[in-house]
Amino acid sequence: MSSTDENRPPKSAYKLFKWFCDSRYFEELQGDLEEHFYRNRESLGHKKASSIYWKSVLGMIRPSVISQIKIKYPLNNSAMFRNYSLVALRSIARNKLFSFINIIGLAISMVVGLLAIAFITELYSYDAFHEKKDRIHRVIITQHEGDQEPAFYASVSPLLGRQLETDYTSFEKVVTIYRNLNGDVKKGDNTVSLNGFYATEDFFDVFTFPMIHGSPSSALSDPFSLVLTETSALKVFGKIDVVGEVISWNNQNQLKVTGVVKDPPRTSHMNFQAIASFGFLEKLNARNTGLMSWQNMWNSHVYILLPESGSTTNLQADLDKIAAQENPKLYNSSFEPELQSLTSIFPGRKLNNQLGARMELKNINYIVILAIIVLASAAFNYTNLSIARTLKRAKEVGVRKVVGAQRRQVFLQFIIEAVIVSLMALVIAYFLFQLVRPEFLSLNRDIQRTSTLELSAIHYLYFLLFSVGVGILSGFFPSVILSRLKPSAIVKGVSRLKSASGLSLRKLLVGIQFTLSIGFVLLVGLAGKQYDFALNYDLGFETENILNIYLQNNDVDLLSNSLAQLPEVETISKSSWVPSVGGIWTNRGKYIEGNDSTTVNLMNVNGAYISNLGHELLAGDIFTDGLDRTQIVVNEQLVKRFRMGEPIDALGKRVRLQGRNRTIVGVVRDFQHATLDNEVAPFAFLSEPNGYRLLNLKISSDDMAETMLKIEAAWSELDPVHEFQAFFYQDRIERAYASLSTSTKTLGLLAIIAIVISILGLLGMAVYTTESRIKELTIRKVLGATTSHLLRLLSRNFVIMFVVTSAVAVPLSLYAFKELIIPGMVHTINIGFWDLSRGLLIIFGLTAVIIGSQALKAARNNPVKNLRSE
Amino acid sequence: MKGTYLGEFQELVLLTILVLAENAYGVTIQDELGSRTGRNISRGALHTALTRLDEKGFITSEYGGATAERGGRRKRFYKVTNQGTKALEESKTLRDQLWSEVPKVALGKS
Numbered sequence: 001m002s003s004t005d006e007n008r009p010p011k012s013a014y015k016l017f018k019w020f021c022d023s024r025y026f027e028e029l030q031g032d033l034e035e036h037f038y039r040n041r042e043s044l045g046h047k048k049a050s051s052i053y054w055k056s057v058l059g060m061i062r063p064s065v066i067s068q069i070k071i072k073y074p075l076n077n078s079a080m081f082r083n084y085s086l087v088a089l090r091s092i093a094r095n096k097l098f099s100f101i102n103i104i105g106l107a108i109s110m111v112v113g114l115l116a117i118a119f120i121t122e123l124y125s126y127d128a129f130h131e132k133k134d135r136i137h138r139v140i141i142t143q144h145e146g147d148q149e150p151a152f153y154a155s156v157s158p159l160l161g162r163q164l165e166t167d168y169t170s171f172e173k174v175v176t177i178y179r180n181l182n183g184d185v186k187k188g189d190n191t192v193s194l195n196g197f198y199a200t201e202d203f204f205d206v207f208t209f210p211m212i213h214g215s216p217s218s219a220l221s222d223p224f225s226l227v228l229t230e231t232s233a234l235k236v237f238g239k240i241d242v243v244g245e246v247i248s249w250n251n252q253n254q255l256k257v258t259g260v261v262k263d264p265p266r267t268s269h270m271n272f273q274a275i276a277s278f279g280f281l282e283k284l285n286a287r288n289t290g291l292m293s294w295q296n297m298w299n300s301h302v303y304i305l306l307p308e309s310g311s312t313t314n315l316q317a318d319l320d321k322i323a324a325q326e327n328p329k330l331y332n333s334s335f336e337p338e339l340q341s342l343t344s345i346f347p348g349r350k351l352n353n354q355l356g357a358r359m360e361l362k363n364i365n366y367i368v369i370l371a372i373i374v375l376a377s378a379a380f381n382y383t384n385l386s387i388a389r390t391l392k393r394a395k396e397v398g399v400r401k402v403v404g405a406q407r408r409q410v411f412l413q414f415i416i417e418a419v420i421v422s423l424m425a426l427v428i429a430y431f432l433f434q435l436v437r438p439e440f441l442s443l444n445r446d447i448q449r450t451s452t453l454e455l456s457a458i459h460y461l462y463f464l465l466f467s468v469g470v471g472i473l474s475g476f477f478p479s480v481i482l483s484r485l486k487p488s489a490i491v492k493g494v495s496r497l498k499s500a501s502g503l504s505l506r507k508l509l510v511g512i513q514f515t516l517s518i519g520f521v522l523l524v525g526l527a528g529k530q531y532d533f534a535l536n537y538d539l540g541f542e543t544e545n546i547l548n549i550y551l552q553n554n555d556v557d558l559l560s561n562s563l564a565q566l567p568e569v570e571t572i573s574k575s576s577w578v579p580s581v582g583g584i585w586t587n588r589g590k591y592i593e594g595n596d597s598t599t600v601n602l603m604n605v606n607g608a609y610i611s612n613l614g615h616e617l618l619a620g621d622i623f624t625d626g627l628d629r630t631q632i633v634v635n636e637q638l639v640k641r642f643r644m645g646e647p648i649d650a651l652g653k654r655v656r657l658q659g660r661n662r663t664i665v666g667v668v669r670d671f672q673h674a675t676l677d678n679e680v681a682p683f684a685f686l687s688e689p690n691g692y693r694l695l696n697l698k699i700s701s702d703d704m705a706e707t708m709l710k711i712e713a714a715w716s717e718l719d720p721v722h723e724f725q726a727f728f729y730q731d732r733i734e735r736a737y738a739s740l741s742t743s744t745k746t747l748g749l750l751a752i753i754a755i756v757i758s759i760l761g762l763l764g765m766a767v768y769t770t771e772s773r774i775k776e777l778t779i780r781k782v783l784g785a786t787t788s789h790l791l792r793l794l795s796r797n798f799v800i801m802f803v804v805t806s807a808v809a810v811p812l813s814l815y816a817f818k819e820l821i822i823p824g825m826v827h828t829i830n831i832g833f834w835d836l837s838r839g840l841l842i843i844f845g846l847t848a849v850i851i852g853s854q855a856l857k858a859a860r861n862n863p864v865k866n867l868r869s870e
Numbered sequence: 871m872k873g874t875y876l877g878e879f880q881e882l883v884l885l886t887i888l889v890l891a892e893n894a895y896g897v898t899i900q901d902e903l904g905s906r907t908g909r910n911i912s913r914g915a916l917h918t919a920l921t922r923l924d925e926k927g928f929i930t931s932e933y934g935g936a937t938a939e940r941g942g943r944r945k946r947f948y949k950v951t952n953q954g955t956k957a958l959e960e961s962k963t964l965r966d967q968l969w970s971e972v973p974k975v976a977l978g979k980s
Contacts, residue, residue: 031943032896032913038939059914064921
């Protein structure tokens, strides 16, 4: 007879029967029922047999079968709980050291948990204020180009929005947003520069940005209308009731203010100071047919509102239809549209061309994983120490059981004890959280921009639940072990329990803790070293004391002439962008004499730039400004790539770049033109006189603050409207590697926490071991063992554990470093013997001190004292 | 007679147990009764009858013989006590007496 589940009598009927049947009769009756069932099954089939079984069970509901109602749970529950709490508090008070270790360890790690909870709930509150948030979707696209890796974009051509609107009906409303609305708004003498985007009519019907003045549904219908936020209205007019006012836009157009909305909340993924009509954008681009082309997908976003209880299936089909119709117009490339719901935009997957704030889901996962690791580590301490102390509580369990406690009740008692410890830790953790909060916020610019970590009622509830959860988890194993003890075994003698289970579990837990501590320490060292390495990397040019100033459409010569008059400014040069800090600009370059082509990195500069930034010329000369815009200066890589021979041979050769044949007039030594994730590639400095966006000032000054004020004053004189924007080159390089610095800081914090926790745990274990072996040690001493002998005896286990965990932790942390912290970096540090052994030594030193001090204390004890009292 | 009244169904159960001799337990009793009377007897009803008989001291029982088809559960075998046999005999005597005194006419022609 097979006994798999599907051959069995119906489970629910069985359970029902078991529940109501008197236990005295259950065996007989259930046996009979089952025997019948199997026989029926043979002759009538499973279904029929099951139904007969059900009928029989129901037929059993009669007084002779039903068990007498017994009181399963005593009514003095509250008294019981009070007793449990009392005993727990007493035990916490009696073992001050262990309680201290448990509570402090848990509290420290809970801080990480609290931070994670506050941070993540905050991130998930993004865009929650939109009333129709569940029905709003955004179109994102995947670009396939040749055999390149697919690229993912949050943007799509405005054509898609237009076509949906005119030809399709599978949705309720569609909104197209076009980024890069920025301009100077002039009202009377007051000029204010505003940023935002263009949007189609239904914007305010789809998104919930409450309008204080004006009509939401018609605010954007006229091309020459403008909607301001409260703050912008105050800036421009000094009041907010400004609907109907007309302003001058960039000194070219007259726009009418048609609405004033509340400032977008901080938790909005899109942010704006003003919104203009999409119609206005079309008027501005009246002669530019490219605006509505399928490949113009860099600046526009399409959001779609689905009807109530509508599904995305039809809509997706329509999107596919549009793509199928438009893709053939592209050369060697295709866009594949897809829908992304509003609520999964932030935090969400990694996409290019985001509209506003971004936060990758991946980061959140990291945070959760790290929080869990640290918490688990602290929970291990509790588990470990409690299991170790099982013997001390065994008598209590024995008495409770003899008096009539069931296993379940003993289990509950110890769980409650753990929860009480965890709640105490929560109180401390809460204060620590308040201390750490500003530190956490300053970790990283992304975090600062997206969150405040302010707490609300729901957070306190989460904290409480979290703490109870931690308590239950950490108390689970000890409770199982303690509640399993048999009274008879306890009565026979506690010493026989000594080999109780949990020893190997304990070793495993301590091992994991140590692996974590070692791992974190190693990672901090490595990440820090890589960060230093990146900052001090020899880029191949000078960045010291170079101040880059954004031109912001000001006349380049005017500004540079006025700044050149400052005595602190040594030299000035002009450039189109800043290399080595993350950006790139490339174009296809064709070597005319050699009939070869490759991708070339480009940058527009004037001749002074090359000497100003200290590039080393290997051959030829820098170009003379204004003489010939087709002159270029290239790097060694380009010469090598096109096989031009020696640098000197490259002079005079021509390369077609940006639609023009250009002549090489100089060759500079290779330099790191992109961040360290990239190899040095072919590079060319162009001498196009238009297209400068920055001035590069080499400054020599004793009082930098003073000099900055002077430069700023010179700026304001020329351009009173736009804010002075400048940065030192070295600062920008630091920012380019901010993620490394964040990793270092985060890992540093975690390393400290992990070490504190595992050291606390170790201290507890060391105290416990020496205490429980004190008799053995004394006897050994009496028989002639020396102090060093005893020391060796006590620390041998820890040394073995240390060696084993190091063997696990070192390769693991090397792997984590390569895969998680510096993935894709081309230029990395060499990891030497000392980088690894330093971390190991720190941990080993701390361990040795703690174990040693405990062992020494035990070994130096006067034997008489310990032997006298039995 | 008082207090040891034997109901019709209980009497049948007692007799069945005797018939089955060594093999009288829940399933066999139920089947035997079912096939002889042609009635569908529920195991619940049988249980009630058995407990009543047990309370009156007419039967005893003991556990034995677990089989796989019972999910490893033991069978409970029933035996009729002397008291039970006596009660059956009394009941039979009473009926026989009554039968013997019934006039032939009243039975009609068979």
